[in-house]
Amino acid sequence: xxxxxxxxxxxxxxxxxxxxxxxxxxxxxxxxxxxxxxxxxxxxxxxxxxxxxxxxxxxxxxxxxxxxxxxxxxxxxxxxxxxxxxxxxxxxxxxxxxxxxxxxxxxxxxxxxxxxxxxxxxxxxxxxxxxxxxxxxxxxxxxxxxxxxxxxxxxxxxxxxxxxxxxxxxxxxxxxxxxxxxxxxxxxxxxxxxxxxxxxxxxxxxxxxxxxxxxxxxxxxxxxxxxxxxxxxxxxxxxxxxxxxxxxxxxxxxxxxxxxxxxxxxxxxxxxxxxxxxxxxxxxxxx
Amino acid sequence: xxxxxxxxxxxxxxxxxxxxxxxxxxxxxxxxxxxxxxxxxxxxxxxxxxxxxxxxxxxxxxxxxxxxxxxxxxxxxxxxxxxxxxxxxxxxxxxxxxxxxxxxxxxxxxxxxxxxxxxxxxxxxxxxxxxxxxxxxxxxxxxxxxxxxxxxxxxxxxxxxxxxxxxxxxxxxxxxxxxxxxxxxxxxxxxxxxxxxxxxxxxxxxxxxxxxxxxxxxxxxxxxxxxxxxxxxxxxxxxxxxxxxxxxxxxxxxxxxxxxxxxxxxxxxxxxxxxxxxxxxxxxxxxxxxxxxxxxxxxxxxxxxxxxxxxxxxxxxxxxxxxxxxxxxxxxxxxxxxxxxxxxxxxxxxxxxxxxxxxxxxxxxxxxxxxxxxxxxxxxxxxxxxxxxxxxxxxxxxxxxxxxxxxxxxxxxxxxxxxxxxxxxxxxxxxxxxxxxxxxxxxxxxxxxxxxxxxxxxxxxxxxxxxxxxxxxxxxxxxxxxxxxxxxxxxxxxxxxxxxxxxxxxxxxxxxxxxxxxxxxxxxxxxxxxxxxxxxxxxxxxxxxxxxxxxxxxxxxxxx
Numbered sequence: 001x002x003x004x005x006x007x008x009x010x011x012x013x014x015x016x017x018x019x020x021x022x023x024x025x026x027x028x029x030x031x032x033x034x035x036x037x038x039x040x041x042x043x044x045x046x047x048x049x050x051x052x053x054x055x056x057x058x059x060x061x062x063x064x065x066x067x068x069x070x071x072x073x074x075x076x077x078x079x080x081x082x083x084x085x086x087x088x089x090x091x092x093x094x095x096x097x098x099x100x101x102x103x104x105x106x107x108x109x110x111x112x113x114x115x116x117x118x119x120x121x122x123x124x125x126x127x128x129x130x131x132x133x134x135x136x137x138x139x140x141x142x143x144x145x146x147x148x149x150x151x152x153x154x155x156x157x158x159x160x161x162x163x164x165x166x167x168x169x170x171x172x173x174x175x176x177x178x179x180x181x182x183x184x185x186x187x188x189x190x191x192x193x194x195x196x197x198x199x200x201x202x203x204x205x206x207x208x209x210x211x212x213x214x215x216x217x218x219x220x221x222x223x224x225x226x227x228x229x230x231x232x233x234x235x236x237x238x239x240x241x242x243x244x245x246x247x248x249x250x251x252x253x254x255x256x257x258x259x260x261x262x263x264x265x266x267x268x269x270x271x272x273x274x275x276x277x278x279x280x281x282x283x284x285x286x287x
Numbered sequence: 288x289x290x291x292x293x294x295x296x297x298x299x300x301x302x303x304x305x306x307x308x309x310x311x312x313x314x315x316x317x318x319x320x321x322x323x324x325x326x327x328x329x330x331x332x333x334x335x336x337x338x339x340x341x342x343x344x345x346x347x348x349x350x351x352x353x354x355x356x357x358x359x360x361x362x363x364x365x366x367x368x369x370x371x372x373x374x375x376x377x378x379x380x381x382x383x384x385x386x387x388x389x390x391x392x393x394x395x396x397x398x399x400x401x402x403x404x405x406x407x408x409x410x411x412x413x414x415x416x417x418x419x420x421x422x423x424x425x426x427x428x429x430x431x432x433x434x435x436x437x438x439x440x441x442x443x444x445x446x447x448x449x450x451x452x453x454x455x456x457x458x459x460x461x462x463x464x465x466x467x468x469x470x471x472x473x474x475x476x477x478x479x480x481x482x483x484x485x486x487x488x489x490x491x492x493x494x495x496x497x498x499x500x501x502x503x504x505x506x507x508x509x510x511x512x513x514x515x516x517x518x519x520x521x522x523x524x525x526x527x528x529x530x531x532x533x534x535x536x537x538x539x540x541x542x543x544x545x546x547x548x549x550x551x552x553x554x555x556x557x558x559x560x561x562x563x564x565x566x567x568x569x570x571x572x573x574x575x576x577x578x579x580x581x582x583x584x585x586x587x588x589x590x591x592x593x594x595x596x597x598x599x600x601x602x603x604x605x606x607x608x609x610x611x612x613x614x615x616x617x618x619x620x621x622x623x624x625x626x627x628x629x630x631x632x633x634x635x636x637x638x639x640x641x642x643x644x645x646x647x648x649x650x651x652x653x654x655x656x657x658x659x660x661x662x663x664x665x666x667x668x669x670x671x672x673x674x675x676x677x678x679x680x681x682x683x684x685x686x687x688x689x690x691x692x693x694x695x696x697x698x699x700x701x702x703x704x705x706x707x708x709x710x711x712x713x714x715x716x717x718x719x720x721x722x723x724x725x726x727x728x729x730x731x732x733x734x735x736x737x738x739x740x741x742x743x744x745x746x747x748x749x750x751x752x753x754x755x756x757x758x759x760x761x762x763x764x765x766x767x768x769x770x771x772x773x774x775x776x777x778x779x780x781x782x783x784x785x786x787x788x789x790x791x792x793x794x795x796x797x798x799x800x801x802x803x804x805x806x807x808x809x810x811x812x813x814x815x816x817x818x819x820x821x822x823x824x825x826x827x828x829x830x831x832x833x834x835x836x837x838x839x840x841x842x843x844x845x846x847x
Binding site for chain 1: 307311475476477478479480484488491492493494496497499516518519520521523524525527528529531532533535536537538539540541542543544545546547561562565569655658660663667689690691692693694695696697698699700701702708709710
């Protein structure tokens with residue numbers, strides 16, 4: 001018997017590989033809520049992910065799924081999107097997957113600006129490989145590899161995205177399901193590349209950035225922040241102190257890669273083989 | 288005849304103009320190119336052969352040399368002898384002057400016609416004069432080529448061509464050569480193309496509609512070929528940030544229902560290997576073209592080698608099915624490219640097409656009737672609500688749905704997964720999935736192209752085996768040897784091997800000829816058939832085998 005509560009739920013009894021108390025659960029709830037509120041047809045939604053605990057998120061949503069290689073969610077998402085513009089493409093990834101292994105793809109996805117929403121579960125640590133530093137691990141945190149504490153400054157995903165004029169840049173905290181849902185909802189409805197970095201505690205391997213820590217170290221977006229002002233967003237993204245939550249930047253003017261490259265409205269799977277006439281016309285050039 | 292010049296001097300402009308004119312005048316032509324990895328300078332050559340019989344092989348000996356750069360003599364000293372006629376400008380090549388040289392005032396004529404820029408046109412005119420091919424076609428070509436640059440440029444070009452042509456006509460008979468007569472009264476019915484174009488035509492014939500690649504010589508040509516025709520055929524073209532992105536975008540596209548190809552060379556393919564493994568796991572079709580060049584590492588970027596068979600064969604971690612093709616002629620290139628798509632989709636596997644710089648750049652002719660189009664078998668199904676991407680079937684192949692088409696959801700996972708595509712760690716499910724992924728090996732093997740025979744297999748005692756681009760040189764060498772004890776065997780599919788292969792090679796002396804240092808195909812053949820390979824003829828200098836070289840090797844077989 002099917003006891004699903006709403007269309008994105010997996011069948012009851014689906015095994016979930018996350019630890020009890022993991023921030024991923026709240027993030028999953030927020031994603032489901034956003035999808036439901038947007039009224040997205042799950043048959044036209046593809047969730048794409050790489051590898052890691054965060055990248056398992058699509059496993060727990062009853063949607064189309066491309067769970068590919070570590071760090072390579074974005075290229076796969078690009079291929080999917082360019083082959084069928086009717087699909088809504090959402091990437092779920094972790095800080096290691098997206099900012100470490102897949103860093104180059106992130107840069108070039110922002111440059112292209114195709115319509116994709118990238119939700120990064122940012123728990124500032126490697127979970128699945130058991131607690132090594134991630135690109136966003138805070139300085140001085142000791143791990144089994146960084147035995148004297150992390151010596152490098154953490155990667156600043158929002159500043160990097162803003163530097164490349166990513167047209168939608170936001171940050172949320174999974175502990176605040178309400179706001180996370182609302183930001184993700186806005187990101188998915190945004191036409192173009194949308195990055196949502198979501199703080200999320202890892203209850204097993206990150207003893208530093210706990211629920212309490214995130215509560216104390218995040219703050220609401222300053223009042224009156226102009227979301228269309230990239231420099232103001234950059235200032236907020238690089239300012240020391242507490243991390244503001246919400247939408248940093250929206251740029252409605254950037255053109256979509258799909259439009260710039262003239263990708264057909266018709267999905268490629270519907271495309272016929274080239275006809276005799278077009279094929280023979282091509283051969284003419286070789287006479 | 289060989290045209291030599293520094294990069295940027297326009298050797299390719301000359302040969303690109305001459306080849307269609309010679310072809311349309313009915314000559315059997317073949318051309319191949321060797322060049323240095325630099326943008327300007329150096330010494331590059333293009334060889335054009337005019338033959339009685341159709342040939343597709345590089346010959347070492349040069350009958351006519353047109354030298355534009357002072358490096359020609361040093362670069363080509365092994366290829367010229369007392370019988371070579373060398374067309375050079377005396378004032379520029381004084382040091383090397385001897386009685387093989389014919390002072391050819393390319394610059395003087397060019398300046399007379401309007402400027403030094405017309406030297407190439409003069410050179411092409413000289414060739415046509417020597418051959419006695421009328422200038423009409425060349426004039427038409429020049430009008431077409433330079434129409435956009437104004438009447439003066441067209442007129443100057445025609446004048447340059449005429450000056451060169453008259454010079455060529457006036458050469459004393461004693462110094463001219465016997466040139467094979469045209470094989471056809473009119474060659475305009477035949478098509479002239481290089482290997483890259485054949486790959487592209489094959490891809491388009493197969494309905495390829497997605498290419499994502501990162502440029503790397505000599506694989507880039509397929510990317511530019513499809514990009515030029517993207518609008519005409521609705522092909523999505525994406526220049527990827529790296530080869531890892533290229534293959535993963537290709538797989539994403541294929542998952543969404545595109546017929547995807549990626550092109551690269553060995554070094555780029557190294558980066559794609561994890562993606563090849565992913566294709567195996569998620570059972571998603573992908574065609575990968577590897578234009579081989581000599582490695583390891585950057586190697587000789589613009590040269591040829593057949594050194595990446597083992598790479599293609601073993602690429603990607605884990606165990607999964609794949610197929611590897613290596614065409615040797617234009618006909619085979621067009622056909623195997625289509626077969627690559629057909630097999631990739633039918634068996635839901637990665638398929639690799641191996642070519643090399645020599646095959647890619649070599650220009651040859653093909654009859655229009657030999658451009659075969661294979662029937663396309665629809666491979667995508669409409670999903671229903673209960674669709675499961677990896678549903679178990681007798682043959683191990685599950686109907687392939689795509690997202691957005693039907694009522695189901697399509698879930699693919701690089702983790703081991705169950706029938707619905709969800710992650711699993713059940714050993715029982717793993718066992719079944721491994722079995723599922725390998726069930727296709729049998730039908731995949733049965734569908735493999737058999738090797739083709741060059742000569743008479745029934746009376747032969749010695750089989751000379753080749754694969755990929757070495758076909759042309761072996762065909763010609765066997766013709767020259769003209770000895771029925773020899774027959775050639777060419778493989779255009781390298782893996783899996785056709786099941787009849789072993790029986791075909793039994794009880795014969797087997798010689799494998801390949802352009803690499805170890806004999807990678809010989810190893811594969813020995814392993815797959817259990818037969819022993821008597822001799823390996825190998826070359827890994829970065830050059831193709833020449834006809835003369837292979838004839839020498841075969842003569843050793845006769846004379847010991």
